[in-house]
Amino acid sequence: MKKKVSIVIPAFNEATNIPKVTEAVAHVFSALDYDFEIIFIDDGSTDASANVLRQLAAANRQVSYILLSRNFGKDSALSAGLSKAHGDAVITMDADLQHPPTLIPAFLEHWENGNEVVYAYRESKNEHASRMNKVSSGLFYSIINNLSDLELEDGISDFRLLDKKVVDILNTMSEDEPFFRGLIKWIGFAQKGLPYVPEERHSGRSKYNTRQLTKLAIRGITSFSTKPLYIATYLGLSFSLLSLLYIPYIGYSYYFGHTISGWSSIIATIAFFGGLQLMILGIIGLYLGKLFMQSKQRPHYIVKESNLS
Structure with missing residues (x-):
């Protein structure tokens, strides 16, 4: 009996790309000895993506779709797809064809050799990314690796193969x-x-x-590490100790008649420490906010329509 591979593809306003990526994936599997299914998750698109998916699913039994009620974000859309994927292995990829389907046979080969997770990471010689995107991406992974307990390759992507046992575990996480x-x-x-x-x-x-990458970095850091809280503690302790160095100057001024003057320096000091305190409170607030949202136990996504049972 052939093994089955589920291809999970989140899409947001990708009406023109959906038929192309379907064709490319089908072409790759035509030369492989696997059954396959393609599950598209429309993440609240405002273009014609939903109609394209309905038509495609009606014409191709290997294509399924899930329409979410609004845009919940890529990771939530992936959650929706993983929950409905029943293949022996699941491959997640983007709909824009930047993730080359021609890499799928290599994924499957490494999976058959005993790897439960096979993932792709972008090489630095990416010709299609702008200089700004390369810089922001490099900064993103540098921040993640230094401030969290994770070690992610620069350019790691959502193009990956997951064994069924890994998918089952991910589906239990809430x-x-x-x-x-x-x-x-x-x-x-x-x-x-x-x-x-x-x-x-x-x-x-x-x-x-850049803004979305920044939000993603903050989410990654606060999800996997408490290092920012330790940094905030060390900063507060350091500046408290540094402030003690001001005491000899105060004593000298008092006993030798030197008045402490200079509004600008006082205001600058107040502004600096006020900003530092706000930053530390903001870090603490991020973690409290995550606890608050987690306590609500709202679903990660809401399905509006699907052709999957």
């Missing part, structure tokens, strides 16, 4: 705002990374910008 790049590293198992060069995006534009 944490708020899941960060799959980190979660999959955290759960362990035998993992293999493969370098790849992203293809040029077929159409449309990337949904990630």
